[in-house]
Amino acid sequence: MGPSSKYVEDISRTLQGPSPQEGIPSPAPGEVVQLTENATVLELLFQSAYPQRKPYLGNIEFETLLQFAEAAEKYELYSAMHSGRLHLREAHKSRPLEVFNYAIQFDYLDIADVAAPHTIAHPPMTVAEVLSPFALKYWLMYYARWENVFSVFAKCIADQRIPGLCTNQDAGSSCESCEGLIGSFLGTFSGPQSIAMNPDFEQWYTYITRKMMPPAGYPSVSKRPKLYKKCESCKAMITKTFREVMTSIISAEVPLFSSLVKPK
16 A cells, blocks of 8 residues: 555655745645655655655665665655665775765764775775765875874884794894795785775785785785795794784774764
8 A cells, every 4th residue: 555645745845855945935736846866766765754664775776775865864854864874884895985975974973983994995086086075174184094004014014123023043033034025015015005904914925925816905016035934934923913013003093083073
């Protein structure tokens, strides 16, 4: 059973937007009001507003979901706002830029916090094409924190100030092989994008030391360091130490995104 004509009329009035400004007449009864949303989004809005089981949003295309969530905010349909917000939060890893932009636009900073780290994997030029000027302003502040993470992390490795990188006691602090590994490691990292990927160091180690395809997001390397059999024991120490150092630096240098945003 479809909605009654009276209910459709009430919802349609809601979809006309906020109350008209003084001096601007309201639409006359029966007058057609042009809405910017397409038919699919409007149908979802009607289904969400009518007292019945709400539409399932888990199988619709992301673009439709985003338009639905934005329209729900625009017309202040609270049940639709809630469902749109929940489903967009679930997409924060697969579509971080769009979800992040939505979260900033409608002041859902909890969603911005979970989406923000995943946006760093995208080049700034790509980010600028998606985010609004307001969201981009704060994203650049956040991105600068990640740039600092990369600088500090690279310096720790280049200076070899990380203890226990090499278990070859005959070579002093580190042997030629481990030094080659450190250099190759820095060569595979291209900045905040690489750091923010939460790299799999075991996979990276295998890639650097053997002939195999690079992990996703890593550039190829032209020269691999010579690896001695006894240096294979360094693998666990190197990967564990790198991970711990990176985690420590990120924790110290990168705050929650929401802490950077000034209240409106």
